[in-house]
Every structure is written in structure tokens, then in C-alpha cells.
Amino acid sequence: MSDDKLTLDDIAALIVQVEPTDLADLAHVRRGLKLIADSSPPSAQGPIIEAVRRIDQMTEGKTSDPSSLLADIGALIEEAINAVEKSGGDALPLSDPDPDRVPTVGSGPEAERFNALPSEIDPALLEEFITESRDLISSAEAALLQLEPDPENTEALNTVFRAFHTVKGTAGFLGLDHISKLAHGAESFFSRFRDKEIRCVGGYADLAFRSVDMLKDLIRTAQDALRGVPMAAPDGLNELMALLGEPEAAGISEDVCDEPGGVEEMPPRLGDILVAQGKAGRQEIEAAVADQTNQPVGVAVVRSEIASLTEVGQALRKQRSMAGSEPVTEMSVRVRTDRLDRLIEMVGELVIGHSMVAQDETVNSGNYLELQRKVNHTEKIVRQVQDLSMSMRMVQLKPTIGKIARLVRDLARRRETTINFVPIGEDTEIDRNMVDLINDPLVHLVRNAVDHGIEPPRERERNGKPGEGTLLLKAYHSGGNIVVEISDDGRGLDRNKIIEKAISKEWIQPGQNMSDTEIINLIFQPGFSTADKVTDISGRGVGLDVVRKAVETLRGRVDVSSELGKGCTFSVRLPLTMAITDGMLVKVGHQRYILPTVNIDMSFRPNGEVLSTIVGRGEVVVFNGKVLPIFRLHRLFNIKDAVEDPTRGLLIIIGEGNQRCALLVDELVGQQQVVAKPLGDGIGKVQGIAGGAILGDGRVGLILDPQGIALLARQTSDSGIPREVVC
Numbered sequence: 001m002s003d004d005k006l007t008l009d010d011i012a013a014l015i016v017q018v019e020p021t022d023l024a025d026l027a028h029v030r031r032g033l034k035l036i037a038d039s040s041p042p043s044a045q046g047p048i049i050e051a052v053r054r055i056d057q058m059t060e061g062k063t064s065d066p067s068s069l070l071a072d073i074g075a076l077i078e079e080a081i082n083a084v085e086k087s088g089g090d091a092l093p094l095s096d097p098d099p100d101r102v103p104t105v106g107s108g109p110e111a112e113r114f115n116a117l118p119s120e121i122d123p124a125l126l127e128e129f130i131t132e133s134r135d136l137i138s139s140a141e142a143a144l145l146q147l148e149p150d151p152e153n154t155e156a157l158n159t160v161f162r163a164f165h166t167v168k169g170t171a172g173f174l175g176l177d178h179i180s181k182l183a184h185g186a187e188s189f190f191s192r193f194r195d196k197e198i199r200c201v202g203g204y205a206d207l208a209f210r211s212v213d214m215l216k217d218l219i220r221t222a223q224d225a226l227r228g229v230p231m232a233a234p235d236g237l238n239e240l241m242a243l244l245g246e247p248e249a250a251g252i253s254e255d256v257c258d259e260p261g262g263v264e265e266m267p268p269r270l271g272d273i274l275v276a277q278g279k280a281g282r283q284e285i286e287a288a289v290a291d292q293t294n295q296p297v298g299v300a301v302v303r304s305e306i307a308s309l310t311e312v313g314q315a316l317r318k319q320r321s322m323a324g325s326e327p328v329t330e331m332s333v334r335v336r337t338d339r340l341d342r343l344i345e346m347v348g349e350l351v352i353g354h355s356m357v358a359q360d361e362t363v364n365s366g367n368y369l370e371l372q373r374k375v376n377h378t379e380k381i382v383r384q385v386q387d388l389s390m391s392m393r394m395v396q397l398k399p400t401i402g403k404i405a406r407l408v409r410d411l412a413r414r415r416e417t418t419i420n421f422v423p424i425g426e427d428t429e430i431d432r433n434m435v436d437l438i439n440d441p442l443v444h445l446v447r448n449a450v451d452h453g454i455e456p457p458r459e460r461e462r463n464g465k466p467g468e469g470t471l472l473l474k475a476y477h478s479g480g481n482i483v484v485e486i487s488d489d490g491r492g493l494d495r496n497k498i499i500e501k502a503i504s505k506e507w508i509q510p511g512q513n514m515s516d517t518e519i520i521n522l523i524f525q526p527g528f529s530t531a532d533k534v535t536d537i538s539g540r541g542v543g544l545d546v547v548r549k550a551v552e553t554l555r556g557r558v559d560v561s562s563e564l565g566k567g568c569t570f571s572v573r574l575p576l577t578m579a580i581t582d583g584m585l586v587k588v589g590h591q592r593y594i595l596p597t598v599n600i601d602m603s604f605r606p607n608g609e610v611l612s613t614i615v616g617r618g619e620v621v622v623f624n625g626k627v628l629p630i631f632r633l634h635r636l637f638n639i640k641d642a643v644e645d646p647t648r649g650l651l652i653i654i655g656e657g658n659q660r661c662a663l664l665v666d667e668l669v670g671q672q673q674v675v676a677k678p679l680g681d682g683i684g685k686v687q688g689i690a691g692g693a694i695l696g697d698g699r700v701g702l703i704l705d706p707q708g709i710a711l712l713a714r715q716t717s718d719s720g721i722p723r724e725v726v727c
Contacts, residue, residue, distance in 0.1 A: 018070065044080040347385060358696065396429055450471065453492075463565065494564055523544050586652070636709065
């Protein structure tokens with residue numbers, strides 16, 4: 001209903017349905033009140049003007065209790081209605097209602113308005129709207145993924161509704177009509193799910209996902225407009241708007257058999273709450289609903305004067321709260337990412353500066369015990385500041401995993417198969433700067449698994465497997481790392497096919513003795529593929545070298561385990577953050593290196609009894625009943641004055657899981673935190689070195705990469721590394 005057609009009765013009925021976050025509806029009420037105030041009796045103008053002022057407080061965020069302020073606005077409107085009646089007037093109807101229209105955007109005035117942002121729009125508000133909308137769209141997409149296999153999931157449907165309703169309201173408040181109208185059309189379509197008229201399956205589910213995708217495109221056009229790029233209507237917008245209104249006319253249907261379902265437990269009705277609170281009688285409410293046909297219960301009760309506006313509003317909000325739809329507000333502040341990055345950088349410099357002070361000879365001389373005590377105290381504070389600042393930049397993997405879930409769903413539809421996607425550890429956190437960087441490697445691994453890892457349903461059934469494939473994505477923390485595992489129950493990697501392909505590429509020689517790990521690692525060679533047919537989705541092995549390079553750029557690694565006919569698992573292991581590293585400073589000759597503590601199991605000085613040499617293969621040490629290879633850092637890095645005798649040096653056991661090896665160093669200098677820095681374009685990538693850091697004395701120390709060191713040792717012709725032992 002347009003603003004100039006509202007009466008005070010209409011506004012009273014509308015205000016009981018408004019949420020404090022419904023900025024568009026509040027703006028609608030405000031405009032209607034402003035128009036009514038001009039033609040109201042003086043006794044009613046005061047409450048109306050005060051109601052307008054309080055609406056302004058809500059929309060500008062100048063209140064700590066929006067719900068209470070909304071109740072006050074309702075009381076003021078009720079006071080204005082009473083003043084009008086005492087003056088002998090009425091609710092001042094101005095004209096007949098006009099139903100909302102969902103226009104198209106293609107040419108003419110609508111297209112002209114689409115091509116530019118409203119002139120009065122606040123860029124800061126628009127930027128905040130874009131950020132908030134993306135979060136809402138992400139939650140709506142995740143909810144739709146839950147709703148499609150479970151169409152009776154009321155909570156998921158409410159999540160979708162809240163997301164589109166909030167975007168619609170805020171977009172309308174900002175004057176972004178094209179976004180508001182799409183969200184409005186999608187809301188009308190989703191209402192058919194809520195009314196049990198249709199279910200979110202088959203073609204209807206596809207249409208719901210198209211609405212989400214189109215809303216993403218529209219939000220992107222708004223962001224582009226902030227940067228000066230002319231706005232343009234995304235392809236298919238008009239078609240989608242028409243489909244949302246009449247999907248059946250285009251042949252869209254559920255395309256599944258209806259199944260009888262159980263009786264859904266409904267939330268308490270508004271009338272029941274009013275009766276329980278003693279605000280009204282049941283017969284009165286039933287009579288009011290009968291008189292006010294096609295009106296919500298709250299509107300009927302207000303217009304029949306059974307209960308006051310404030311009482312109905314409080315009962316309605318209680319109903320929403322009991323139904324689980326009350327919005328949860330969090331006390332948070334949005335911070336620009338460049339400021340946050342600058343804070344992390346300054347904390348890193350603080351860590352370096354404190355390390356220099358703590359290692360100064362004056363502090364460590366023992367002559368100034370009070371000074372040393374104060375330095376130790378500041379070290380605790382610096383550590384707390386560092387942990388707090390790092391946690392501020394940590395974000396959950398849930399949005400990334402949500403995108404993967406949508407990808408799996410779409411790819412499965414294209415292959416005309418069913419895949420059960422099982423996400424575990426969605427609340428696992430990682431550095432914000434790394435989230436976007438790991439997205440592409442994960443997407444590539446998932447596309448390979450769906451297209452060439454998991455067999456078609458008929459082939460699975462012939463092999464005694466269920467027709468539905470399973471794809472597991474598991475994220476968890478391990479020490480100072482985050483691990484993301486992608487597992488499928490498909491064909492697995494064929495060892496013989498990999499060897500045949502490698503021989504044809506002349507990467508290995510026929511009959512060459514290789515371990516399972518070395519064979520599987522061949523799939524990461526550029527251009528390697530064992531797929532019989534390369535599709536437009538992926539080819540098993542194609543591009544996996546890019547995946548490994550991307551992960552190694554983040555100081556991580558990719559491990560693969562597979563069993564033929566049972567499935568395959570890719571494990572991506574990454575550091576939680578690229579900024580600050582806990583390291584052990586080790587000395588090799590005149591050089592000092594930093595070894596990440598998360599890779600260290602223990603260190604010890606061996607005796608001659610546990611040391612031996614495999615003829616023609618290299619040195620090993622027996623540790624806890626296991627034979628581990630010994631890697632001499634001074635040989636790998638050509639350091640002349642290092643300790644040669646292992647019984648005079650130290651062996652550091654490093655590795656993860658079941659993979660272990662021993663590094664020979666001269667001595668351990670001490671543990672300290674360092675700020676990891678890349679070596680720079682001038683030096684480039686050095687195998688076995690993950691980066692550099694400034695030490696307490698101002699010198700640069702190199703950060704060792706244990707996995708890279710193991711690979712470097714195997715590639716060194718005179719290293720003598722036993723191939724039977726895997727590090």
C-alpha cells in the first residue's frame with residue numbers, strides 16, 4: 001500500500017507486525033505518519049510527531065533497546081487514534097489500496113533507474129549493506145541446501161525468509177529498488193513453501209537457488225557502482241522475475257512423488273497467547289477474525305479493539321520468540337580490513353622489538369634482576385596482545401564450506417547422480433587472508449572427486465556400493481595447523497595406471513622400485529591424468545600440480561591416501577596464520593635456523609648403538625623401535641664448520657602423523673616467536689626454506705620447511721636417503 005493511502009488504523013495494524021530491523025517497513029510507516037500529521041487535529045499531531053521522531057531514532061541506531069522503543073511507538077499511534085476519535089474525526093482514509101506490483105527491468109524508466117545509484121545514497125551505508133547482504137545470502141544458500149532434502153524443515157525455511165526479508169527492507173530504505181523487488185518476488189515465491197502449497201524440491205528448488213544467484217549478481221552490481229562502474233541488469237533478471245510469479249506456466253514443478261509426512265509441531269498461536277495472558281477471550285478473538293476476513297489475527301484484534309496495540313505487539317513478539325524466529329543481535333563492530341591488517345603488522349613489529357629487548361646483554365647479564373622481571377612481565381602482555389589480535393583476524397570456514405556444498409549439489413545435478421555431501425568442522429577458524437587462497441585448491445579437488453572419483457550409480461551398484469555416493473569434507477585443527485580432508489568413496493587411485501602413465505611420459509623407468517607414496521606423488525606432476533575421459537568438469541590429476549603449488553605457497557602441503565575401489569582422501573595441511581610463528585632456534589655451524597615448534601616431537605643426543613648405515617642407501621637411527629632416516633642439514637646447505645659426529649650433536653625428530661625423520665643440528669639455541677616474512681622476488685622460492693624472520697640481535701634467520709627438507713634430501717644424489725623409510 002502506498003504511503004498516501006495509509007490511515008492511522010492501517011499504521012496501527014502494520015506496526016504490530018514490524019520487527020525493529022525492518023527498516024523499509026519503518027520508513028513506510030514514517031512516511032505515512034508524516035502525511036497524516038498535516039491533516040490531523042492538533043491533539044493528535046503531538047503523538048504522531050513524537051512517533052516519527054522515535055522511528056528516526058530506530059533507523060539511525062540511536063537506541064539500545066529497539067523492541068521497547070517499538071512498543072512506545074505503538075502506544076503513541078494508539079494515543080493519536082484516540083485523539084482523532086474524541087475530536088469527532090475518523091482514521092482519515094485518503095484513498096483505496098493498490099497492491100504491490102513486481103515490475104521488470106529491461107528498458108524504459110526502470111532500466112534508467114537501474115543504471116545508477118540513488119543520488120542521495122550514503123556510500124558508507126551502502127558498503128555496510130553489501131557486506132551484511134553477502135552474509136545473509138550465504139546463510140540463505142546454506143539453509144536451502146538443508147531444505148531441499150528436508151522440505152519440512154521449518155527452521156531452514158525461516159532462515160531463508162529472514163535473509164530475503166532483511167535484504168528487501170534495507171535495499172528499499174536505501175532506494176535500491178531493483179534489489180528490493182527481486183527479494184520481494186522471491187519472498188512471495190517462498191511463501192508458497194510456508195503455506196504448504198508447493199515443496200522446495202525439483203524445479204522449485206532450482207528456482208530458489210536461481211533467486212539466490214541473481215541476488216548475488218545484483219549485490220555485485222551495487223558494489224561495482226561504488227567503484228564507478230555503470231550498473232547493468234544481469235542476464236535473465238526479467239525471466240526470473242516472471243518465473244517467480246508463475247513458475248508452473250513455464251513447466252516448473254516438484255518433479256518428485258509426494259510422500260506422506262508426519263504432523264508438524266506448530267508454534268503457539270497469537271490468539272492463544274492473548275487468551276493465556278488474560279488480554280482477551282477466545283470467543284472475542286474468533287469473532288474478530290471472522291469479521292476481519294483475510295486479515296492476520298493481530299490486525300483483526302487491533303481493529304476490533306479487543307486488545308491494545310502495545311499488548312498485541314508484545315504477544316506477537318513473544319510468539320516469534322517461541323517459534324525460534326526472533327532475530328539474535330550481537331554486539332559487534334565492523335572494522336576495515338586494511339586497518340586490521342595494519343594492526344597485525346604492528347603487533348608483529350612489537351614482537352620483534354620485544355625480542356630484541358629481551359635478548360639484550362644488559363637484561364640477561366644478571367646484574368639487573370628488577371629489569372629482567374619487568375621484561376618478563378611485558379613478555380606475557382605482548383603474548384596476550386598477539387593472541388588477541390590474531391584471533392580478530394580468524395574467521396570460520398563455514399562460508400567456504402557452504403560454497404563447496406552448493407558446488408557439489410550443482411555438479412551432481414549435471415551428472416544426474418546423487419551425492420551425499422557431509423561437512424564436518426564448519427566452525428573451524430583460519431586466518432581471513434588465507435580463506436580466499438585455499439578456495440580454488442579445494443574447489444579443484446572437489447570437482448575431481450565428484451566427476452571422476454565417484455562412479456555413476458549403476459557402476460556403483462554393480463560393485464556392491466550404494467547408488468548414492470558420499471563426499472566428506474572435514475576441517476580440524478592439528479597443533480598449529482589446520483587440516484582440510486576431502487574424502488570420497490569412489491574408485492580410488494589405480495597404482496598400475498599411474499605407473500603406466502608415468503612411464504609413457506618418461507618420468508620413471510620400467511621396473512623402477514618405488515614406494516606407494518612416491519607413486520601417488522606422481523599425480524602432482526604437470527599434465528598428469530589417469531582419466532579415460534576428460535570432461536568439462538575435471539580430469540583426475542589434471543591441474544593437481546597447481547593445487548600443490550598453491551598450497552605450498554601458503555607454507556602447507558597436500559597428502560594423498562587411496563585404496564583402489566574404496567575411495568581417495570586428499571589432506572590439505574596449512575598453518576593457521578602466515579604472520580607469526582613459534583619456532584625453535586637451532587645452530588648448524590655458524591648459521592642459525594628457525595624450525596617451527598609444531599613440527600618438533602623431541603630432540604636427543606644419540607649414542608653409537610642406535611646409529612647404523614644401510615649399505616649404499618644412507619644413515620638411519622633406531623628410535624622407539626622405528627627406523628628413521630637422518631638428514632644432515634650441513635650437507636644439504638653446504639655448511640663447512642658444522643658438527644659431523646651425530647653423537648656430539650643433536651637429532652631433532654620432526655614430522656606429523658606416522659611420518660617421522662631426524663634432523664642433525666649442532667645445538668638448540670632457544671625457543672622464540674618470530675614474524676614470518678617471504679624471501680622476496682629477488683630470491684624466490686628456495687626448497688626447504690619457508691621464509692625468513694628478524695632475530696633478537698637484528699640478524700635474519702631462515703625458517704625451515706621440514707617437508708621441503710625431506711624432498712630436498714631425496715633429490716640430492718649423494719644424500720644417501722633410504723627409500724624404504726618415508727618422512
